[in-house]
Amino acid sequence: MIEALLGRSIASIAARLPDHSCRPLRAAPYPVVVPSPGERCDGRLYDGITARDWLLLDRFEGELYAYVNQ
Numbered sequence: 001m002i003e004a005l006l007g008r009s010i011a012s013i014a015a016r017l018p019d020h021s022c023r024p025l026r027a028a029p030y031p032v033v034v035p036s037p038g039e040r041c042d043g044r045l046y047d048g049i050t051a052r053d054w055l056l057l058d059r060f061e062g063e064l065y066a067y068v069n070q
Contacts, residue, residue: 002044002046002057005056005057005060006053006056006057010046010047010048010049010053011046011047011048012044012045012046012047013044013045013047014042014043014044014045015042015043015044015045016040016041016042016043017033017040017041017043018040019035019036019037019038019039019040020033020034020035020036020039020040020041021033021034021036021039021040021041022041022042022043025064027064028061028062028064028065030061030065
């Protein structure tokens with residue numbers, strides 16, 4: 001899906017976030033990640049995201065989405 005949004009292929013590797021789970025959202029086509037001790041959320045880690053890519057991703061995800069750098 002990310003390739004369709006960005007209009008190009010992008011390098012990625014499988015990733016796992018321990019003690020979190022991925023839950024569907026009724027109002028969006030993407031999941032939410034929430035703390036969940038003992039669970040795990042599987043996904044992808046992308047490399048080479050540009051400033052333009054972030055703008056496209058932010059526009060797609062809308063106001064429901066926020067990323068937190070910890």
